[in-house]
Amino acid sequence: MEVQHKSKFSVIIPTYNERLNIALIVYLVFKHLRDVDFEIIVVDDGSPDGTQDIVKQLQQVYGEDRILLRARPKKLGLGTAYIHGLKHASGNFVVIMDADLSHHPKYLPSFIRKQLETGADIVTGTRYVKDGGVHGWTLMRKLTSRGANVLAQTLLWPGVSDLTGSFRLYRKSVLEDVISSCVSKGYVFQMEMIVRASRKGYHIEEVPITFVDRVFGSSKLGGSEIVEYLKGLAYLLVTT
Amino acid sequence: MKHIVKIMTLLVAVSALWVGLLQTSIVPQSHTWLLPIYFVVSLGCYGLLMVGVGLMQFPTCPQEALLLQQDIVEAKQYLKQKGVDVIPTDVVDA
Incomplete structure (x- = not known):
């Protein structure tokens, strides 16, 4: 258990034209994960709506070490988006969630708590x-x-x-x-x-x-x- | 073991039992012949029942939609204050 409080969580969020939603999600993740070591990895598939510009602005607000933009040139599918994000993840746990706000970041603490209590490899919503x-x-x-x-x-x-x-948490x-x-x-x-x-x-x-x-x-x-x-x-x- | 093999094994075991029942004729043969039909029908009923019960008890959360709206307003305010232009300049937000 002694490794538990050194846990770091990498939140991977694939996006495509989620300019507004990605900003809202990032705000809500930071609001609900106060005493947790985490990073957000945005895998953007070349959104034409300027999603990446917003992510860069968010990096200015929250720090480039907390929000990572790992873009891809075009839409390449969800599965490979996770693999792409995973390559850049430095946490020992990975959370994957949708960018459209159907998954609310307020549930993140309960995922983390459940993992801590049970030692689970995967916590799924x-x-x-x-x-x-x-x-x-x-x-x-x-x-x-x-x-x-x-x-x-x-x-x-x-x-x-x-x-x-x-909406799931995985051991990396x-x-x-x-x-x-x-x-x-x-x-x-x-x-x-x-x-x-x-x-x-x-x-x-x-x-x-x-x-x-x-x-x-x-x-x-x-x-x-x-x-x-x-x-x-x-x-x-x-x-x- | 692949899952399909597990299911097949189960089906074979049940069929073997059925054939055994036919051979020994503990119950009248006419009844035994009908058992597979009962099996299929009850499986179908189980499925329909589960879907029906699931549909009736489908958990919904209308209050969550309202809470989310509040969160969005709050987040927009904060982001605007921090200079993140989430609303594209050519769109007038009502």
């Missing part, structure tokens, strides 16, 4: 338990979400209640290990990460989080997403 929740979803969106969840729980027995959530070595064997994209990528980690026997804990969808209908699930999801499920059945 779950929307489907008491004190968790979702806002801004239509009935259809809820229905597909529940259906997808029941299907995955029945077929994969993953041992976690929220497979497609992407564990993230490096798991991410190298993941090939999926989008929603399925998050599911593959947690299922592979579970199969490898890593200790996974959950904390409740709330998920506020501010851009109404932004996470609409169309037919093609459902097909991708089913393919992902089949892929995980035969490979894990």
